Amino acid sequence: MEKFTGKVWILGDDIDTDIIIPTEYLALPTVEDMKPYGFSPLRPELAGQIEEGDIIVAGKNFGCGSSREQAPEIIKALKVRCVIAKSYARIFFRNSINNGLLLIENDQIQDVVKEGDMLTVTLGESIEHEGNHYPIHSLPDNLMDIINAGGLVKAMQKRNGIIE
């Protein structure tokens, strides 16, 4: 099973799409241009602090709000390895898979982890924090295939599928 370790950033419940990327920056030409403003209404400094491989840990209903696909794209562009939240809003969940952003559901880790802690995730098995293991489920294989390919469009290209 794939295993990775990352540094934790903590966010709360109901992190909405306007927090992930405020409307005023959506007119910028590329996700790279928008990236510095990720999470800016809540924590303006965060986008500059996140490093490749970091992990976001949040509460319930992560990604609620608009269908803007720039939300998962920006988290991916910030090179966040995965988001661990108690639950996800459904449009965001679907958009994340379609953009190859890994989402993990767990409602225990929030009680023990602090910002800056290290977590080790073994996909489909557990999250490890300071020697304790917290179980996680794996996504269905067809969804993991999409994530691993880097998103729905890339998965279609790879499969040489319907769009040829």
Add this chain to the structure above:
Amino acid sequence: MGMTIGEKIIAKAAGVKSVKPGDIHTVTLDRMMSNDGTTHLTIDMYYNQLKNPRIADKDKIVFIMDHNVPAENPKTAEAHKKMRNFAREQGIKLYEGQGVCHQIMMEDYVCPGELIFGADSHTCAYGALGAFGTGVGCTDLLYGIVTGQSWVLVPETIRFNLTGKLPKGVYPRDLILTIIGDIGANGANYKIMEFAGEGAHNLSINDRIVLCNLCVEAGAKTGIVEPDDKVIEYVKSRGRNVEHMFISDDDAVYEKVYNYDLSKIQPVVARPDFVDDVIPLKDLGRVKIDQAFLGSCNNGRIDELRVAANLLKGKKVKEDVRFLVAPASNEVYLQALEEGIMDTLMEAGAQIMNANCSVCWGSCQGVIGENEVLVSTGTRNFKGRAGHPSSKVYLASAETVTRAAITGYIESQEEM
């Protein structure tokens, strides 16, 4: 086992006899809608990432420019140009500056029993006409326009039995905010919210749109009001035919059932920065405002404009308060002109905007500054939604918003 309205619509779209929650089905989409929020991204992917792409059925696709209309900067203008050119090349119907996408869809397209994907979260409004509308991102939309299909995980259904009638001065807006406050911002996550009972059938089509449109703020995949003769009458009056109209079986299975007596609903307000932070207006205390907004896909139709005009007749908008009004569509706008509503609003000092998403979208019109307070009939009050991150948005009914525009305060009538 019986099925709910939503399950029946998915079964039809999947070409199977029955479905149950948890099943994943490939479905043929009846219709797809995309607006200027993300259409340019879909077009970029279409041209740059697909080999020999094609449109499955152009007649099932509608493009609507409503978010940044007219364009407010050169970047938006370029995105619009891309959308216009693509629509022309592919023969896709394009609306520009005619109104908010969901209102246009209601007026010109939605039929009961249809499965509709829209690249906008408030697509869930289409359940007002007994359809299954749901919001998706631009990649799902791309897949839909190219293949004509998509996949859905059949959601569970939550039933809301409505009885009675709303008291005078209380609106469907108060009802749906009350429900969201009760069940929470993820209280219906990935579920269908189904409204039925005589209380639901008493509601006009206008009111049903208000109800279904906000279901996504409780996390729902869609909201559907059990369709009836009012739906048939509305759809026929718009020159369309009713081919499929589904109602739930008596033995349909619900994840939960809630009962709401509409006569008990009171005016409420959703406080910043969460749509589910809902309290009775009378418990809010007086809140001073800088700006009031009447409009949006939730609350910019003729019924709400009439409420505002009745309250504003012979009165003035408070000095130092901006009252911005955006009709939901040009058709609504024309009707309001005919009824003299716009005269009343303008004489009172309101600023009338073109039919578009306007203040609700927090980008091209009526953006608010540092620490400013907005009371709005829009869809969301997230942090920074209407402008500066420190600004505050309260959500309320057309009546509460208009009263605030007159007095300068969000307050209950007792306080006034």
